[in-house]
Amino acid sequence: MEAYGQILLIAMPAFFGLVLFEKFYGIWKGNDTVPLNDMIASLSSGITNVTKDVLGLSLAVISYQWLHSKLGFFQIEDSWLVYLIAFFALDFAGYWTHRIAHEYNLFWNNHIIHHSSEEFNLACALRQSISSIVKIFAIFLLPAALLGVPPEVIAIVAPLHLFAQFWYHTRHIGKMGFLEKIIVTPSHHRVHHAINPEYLDKNYGQIFIFWDKWFGTYQEEQDDIPAVYGVTRPVRTWNPIKINFMHLWLLIKDAWRTEKWSDKLKIWFMPLGWRPDDVTEKYPVDKIEDVYHFEKYNPELSKGLLIWSFGQLIVLLLLISYLFSNLAAIGSPGIFYYGAFIFLTVYSYTELMDRNPNAWAWELLKSAFAFYILLSSGDWFGLNSYLPGAVYFLVFYLALSFILSIWFSSKKESMVIAN
The missing domain is CATH 1.20.1440 (de novo design (two linked rop proteins))
Structure with missing residues (x-):
């Protein structure tokens, strides 16, 4: 907890400086992609997230330390190789937890905040969850545990892996040649944040893009399909705390309102967006039908x-x-x-x-x-x-x-x- 706090003391001003740099760079180039209201909301979300993490307000279903102690059949010597394996293992785990968050109702609540901005910029990278109280991430680190990667190495590499996902949240960098085949680039991640039907729920990779290519979730950015950002059920608020729990609140209300007992249970584990028929008819929710013609959230501010x-x-x-x-x-x-x-x-x-x-x-x-x-x-x-x-x-x-x-x-x- 204290070590992570010390890391953040260095990371926070660095991220804030880069967000401001993107803002002023966009103004200079005549393409400002960082509206001030959106930037304030995104940075505020980042503040709530790091505060929650530093205070340790979360519970892991299974800890990596437990997995390592029970299933560590091998022991890798402390060298560059163990850190490399840890990095790949974290990215593999990140791909699957990210994908699950997009595919199932229950887990989307932990991720909606990250997609809630109707812009795409470095600031929106800091929209991170405070609602992920119960974490399943360590389950997908099973390969690292089997190979005997020490918990101390995971603890060192994990923040680096997380911070390395910041830079590609920008519209100011185009396609990057051969790197497009290896790592996640801004082009790949623009697709991921888009709500265009052609782009929806693609490119889950965090550092390496080949996971998406191997597991069938890859989509290239098309020049003739400009990405439109946000979520299909728009959040209509700058308040990150509200955003963090609005999907959960919808699920609770739907589970209460539906008449079928089977639907009261099923709703939590169905694909993202599924609602019982009786609830859908009686209690419709606002949803963007035409992604190219909708009004972005922008209340009047002096x-x-x-x-x-x-x-x-x-x-x-x-x-x-x-x-x-x-x-x-x-x-x-x-x-x-x-x-x-x-x-x-x-x-x-x-x-x-x-x-x-x-x-x-x-x-x-x-x-x-x-x-x-x-x-x-x-x-x-x-x-x-x-x-x-x-x-x-x-x-x-x-x-x-x-x-x-x-x-x-x-x-x-x-x-x-x-x-």
């Missing part, structure tokens, strides 16, 4: 609200950097209180971006929670000892945030700004 939302994001990045730097010092249950504050902050300002007139209530809850911590401890998890007087700045931020939330909640925006 320039002031957009700038303030970006400011909220910056404050949050600074606060989680402090959390990740001081996990051991803050300790438990303090880190979980801190995590709750982060989630409340994201929820409140993304509700404001959604133009929810009741967004101020979430801001009130966030502020009340933060002031309770400040008043009961006289500090913000030890921040004053690092930066004397920092608590006063935090109080000022909380007060300003609440006042502006009421102001923006009451205003009727008149100017649509996406960039």
